[in-house]
C-alpha cells in the first residue's frame with residue numbers, strides 16, 4: 001500500500017460548494033465533463049455485509065492505501081467512511097459501512113443506521129460475504145435488506161485464499177438473493193491478497209456508474225479529516241491489543257495536530273473508556289499497554305503520512321459513553 005499524497009485529505013468542506021459533496025444530483029459539484037470535454041460518470045457504492053467479512057480491507061485494496069481501519073475483531077468499522085477512486089472521466093465514492101448486526105446499545109443502533117442510510121442513497125451495492133463459512137443469520141439479515149433494491153449489486157465472495165469450499169459457499173450465498181430481478185454480478189477473491197482481482201471488480205463497478213459530475217476533487221481519497229483518520233488508526237491498534245469487551249468500549253479522538261518546521265507531525269489523541277475501572281486496564285502495568293498501542297499506531301501513521309510522527313496519548317473516562325446520545329455525538333457518531 002502507498003503513502004498518502006498531500007491531497008489525500010479533502011479541503012475543508014465548503015457549504016454548497018464542490019466539497020460539500022452531498023449526494024444530491026442538483027448540488028453544483030463539479031462540471032460534468034473532463035478537462036478534454038468528455039462526459040463524466042460517477043456514483044456512490046455501498047460496501048455492506050456482516051461484521052468481519054473484509055469490507056474495510058476491500059475498500060483499502062480498491063484505493064491501494066489505508067482509508068479505513070481493519071482488525072481481526074468484528075465491528076471495527078463504526079462510521080460510514082467514504083473512499084474515493086477517480087480516473088480521467090469516472091469517480092467511484094465507496095461507502096464502507098459497519099457490519100450489520102443485532103444492536104445491543106445506542107452505539108450499535110447508530111452503526112446499523114449508518115448501513116441503512118448508506119443503502120438508501122447509493123447507485124450500486126457491494127455485498128461482501130466470507131467464503132470460509134456458509135451463510136448465517138447476520139448474512140440473511142443483510143440479504144433481506146438488499147435483495148429487492150433496484151440498483152446494480154455485486155456479490156463479493158471474500159477470503160478465497162483461506163476458503164476450503166468456495167464454490168459451495170458461493171452457491172449458498174447466491175440462493176439468498178433468489179427472486180432478485182435487478183442487475184447482479186458476482187466475484188470470488190481475496191481482498192487482502194489479490195490486488196489484480198480487486199482491480200477487475202473495480203473495472204466492473206466503473207461500468208455501471210451513471211452520468212454525473214464528480215462529487216469530490218480529483219486526488220481526494222477520503223472524506224475524513226486527517227484528525228478523524230488518525231483517530232481511527234489509533235482505535236484500530238487499541239482494538240487489536242485490548243481483550244474481552246474492552247475493544248468495544250473504547251473510542252478515540254485526536255485533539256491537536258501541529259507540524260514542526262522540520263516536518264515532524266505532533267499528534268495528540270485520547271482513548272476514551274466508559275468506566276474508571278477500564279482506565280487502568282487500557283494503560284496496563286507500568287503504562288506498558290498504552291505504550292504498545294501508541295507505538296503501533298505511530299508506526300502506521302508514519303508509514304501512511306511518510307513523515308516522522310510524535311504521538312501523545314491520554315486515557316480519559318466518559319461515563320457510559322456508548323449509551324449517551326450527547327457523548328456519541330461529541331465523538332462523531334451521529
Ligand SMILES: Nc1nc2c(ncn2[C@@H]2O[C@H](COP(=O)(O)OP(=O)(O)OP(=O)(O)O)[C@@H](O)[C@H]2O)c(=O)[nH]1
Nearest residue numbers: 052053054055056057071075076077099190191192
Ligand atoms: N485471509 C484473509 N483475511 C482477510 C481477507 N480480507 C480481510 N481479511 C481479514 O479479516 C479481518 C476483518 O477484516 P475487516 O476488513 O476489518 O472486516 P470488516 O468487514 O470491515 O469488519 P467490520 O468492521 O466488523 O465490519 C481482518 O483481520 C482482515 O485482515 C482476505 O481476503 N483473506
